[in-house]
Amino acid sequence: MHVGMFLVVLLSAFAFKRNFIFPIVQTSFRRKVILESNPLRVSIAGLELPNPTILASGVLGFSAETLSRVAKGGAGAVVSKSIGVEPRVGYPNPTVVQAEAGLINAMGLPNPGIDEYAGEIEYAKTILHIPLIVSVFGYSVEEYETVAARAVAAGADAVELNVSCPHVQSTGSEIGQNPRLLSQVIEKVKSAVSKPVIVKLTPNVADIAVSAKAAVEAGADALTAVNTLKAMAIDTETMRPVLSHIKGGLSGAAVKPVALRCVYDIREACPDVPIIGCGGISSSRDAIEFLLAGASAVEVGTAIAWEGTSVFQDITKGLETYLRKKHFRSVKEIVNLAHRS
Numbered sequence: 001m002h003v004g005m006f007l008v009v010l011l012s013a014f015a016f017k018r019n020f021i022f023p024i025v026q027t028s029f030r031r032k033v034i035l036e037s038n039p040l041r042v043s044i045a046g047l048e049l050p051n052p053t054i055l056a057s058g059v060l061g062f063s064a065e066t067l068s069r070v071a072k073g074g075a076g077a078v079v080s081k082s083i084g085v086e087p088r089v090g091y092p093n094p095t096v097v098q099a100e101a102g103l104i105n106a107m108g109l110p111n112p113g114i115d116e117y118a119g120e121i122e123y124a125k126t127i128l129h130i131p132l133i134v135s136v137f138g139y140s141v142e143e144y145e146t147v148a149a150r151a152v153a154a155g156a157d158a159v160e161l162n163v164s165c166p167h168v169q170s171t172g173s174e175i176g177q178n179p180r181l182l183s184q185v186i187e188k189v190k191s192a193v194s195k196p197v198i199v200k201l202t203p204n205v206a207d208i209a210v211s212a213k214a215a216v217e218a219g220a221d222a223l224t225a226v227n228t229l230k231a232m233a234i235d236t237e238t239m240r241p242v243l244s245h246i247k248g249g250l251s252g253a254a255v256k257p258v259a260l261r262c263v264y265d266i267r268e269a270c271p272d273v274p275i276i277g278c279g280g281i282s283s284s285r286d287a288i289e290f291l292l293a294g295a296s297a298v299e300v301g302t303a304i305a306w307e308g309t310s311v312f313q314d315i316t317k318g319l320e321t322y323l324r325k326k327h328f329r330s331v332k333e334i335v336n337l338a339h340r341s
């Protein structure tokens, strides 16, 4: 055969193969990959999440309907508002003020109490298709135990212990800042419930690794890092503090580098505990930073105020694009990578 003719035949065969055979092979291969594995799926202390984004406690977490709205926005799990034994009205207004790059709140743990909320958990379980984590607080070891046990009996898939609210006396960070008390609460709750116990830590300590180690030794199944940073705002016209409670907790973009450092420190101190990053996460880039620092999932709260519930889908879409661009097969492969020496 003439060389030119040979080349024409070869190129035609190649074009035929490329246009007609490869697409068929590739399409069926791609479809198989998508159907068989979801690259965003994560498992945290036995909880199966379709993606690593979680609604943070305190935002849209009171009713089954708002939790369902967040699920429809693309969250992989949801955390309720913190619930105690008795109803609490919370602090008088103003309870929230905008800061330079975030919000300062002192809501004061408003909640309907576990008797009332148990019905909401039961209803939420009938309409949610993602894990429901109930945030729990108490004024004593026994109160944490009571609320956690009731929440699990009502259907909670896990509890998140709020040992980190920065501005309510005799609970929250007053417990989380004391490793002995922190251990007692966790041990008691662990002995009372069969579901995962997640512990939400405070950044308002000298060394968060100390709190993390105490929590892990007491049996915490996972840690959330972190709750809000103690903060305040003053009105120059009235010359008084803006919040009725004077001091509150700072959340949003301003706290992101602090929260990220906390996750990194915890991972260095506790190599095996699953960590949920929380603090100023509003984009896939933020989420990726937390995953690289050691988090297996991230909680999103304040960003919902600016972006709405579509923030969850935006983050997961960006995450998937990043994984493809960097040639990772799943989100699990990037967890901890910032710790490589």
Ligand code: RRO
Pocket (backbone or CB within 6 Å): 058, 082, 105, 106, 107, 108, 109, 110, 162, 164, 165, 166, 227, 228, 248, 249, 250
């Ligand atoms: O309700 C609140 O004021 C509140 C809680 Br429970 C919390 O954990 N963190 C926060 O900043 N505010």
